Amino acid sequence: MAKTAARTEKAETLEVAEVFRRHGGDVARWASRLGGPGLELEDVVQEVFLKVHQLLPGWRSDRAQLTTWLYRITENVVRHRRRKERMRRWLGGSAAEVGQDVPSPAxxxxxxxxxxxxxAxxxxxxxxxxxxxRAALILFELEGLSGEEIATLMDAKTATVWVWLHRARATFLERLKRLMEEEGE
Structure with a gap:
């Protein structure tokens, strides 16, 4: 897994195209993992970089690393999409089905x-x-990031990240066990 490299950059020297070139893959990977299957990845990445275009002039490298800032924007866009999708499902609208990936011929x-x-x-x-x-668990287990890297991305203390991971694993395992019992496995 590619890990996000910490960079110190200045807003006045950055252009959205350069940010996209350097970090578009990271944003897409974060969005995909945070959003799960059924997420309209291209739309989310486009929305993230639209926000970047709007907010880049105000970004200050002395307040947050660029990757931390991008992760936060990505996390917020994905959270908003997930809420919107839950509301659509709750109201009975059509939702993207889990597992619509193109099957591998192998x-x-x-x-x-x-x-x-x-x-699913x-x-x-x-x-x-x-x-x-949820985000800490995904970044640690799926992205392979260290606790320190997650702390940097999520602008938290490393000890806090470890607490989140502990609680996330317990919650996840409890939910998984319940799902398996419901499915009769």
Missing amino acids: RTAEEQLAGHQTQ RFYRALEGMNERY
Whole structure:
């Protein structure tokens, strides 16, 4: 996994195109992992960089690293999208189905089904978790970031991140166990 490199940059020397070139992959990966399957990734990345375009002149490197700032914007955009999607589902509108990925020709139909079920169960277990816990768990377990890197991205103390991770794992395992019991596994 590619890890985000900390950079010290000045707002007056940055252009949105340069920020996108350097960090577009990070933003897409964060959004994909935070949003889960069914997220309209291209739309989210576009929305993030639209916000970056609007806010970049006011960004100050003495207040936050660029990657921390971008992560925060990404996290907020994804959170907003997830809330909107939950509301749409609650109101009975059409929602993107979990597991709409294009199947890999190298996997059998059984493997594809098992993979989709596992992925769907994983993201159902994440649903409704405290956003901080959810983000910390995703960044640590899926992104492979260290506690210190997560603390930098989320602008928190490292000890706080470890507490979030502990609580996130406990909550996640409890939810996963409940889902498996409901499904009869």
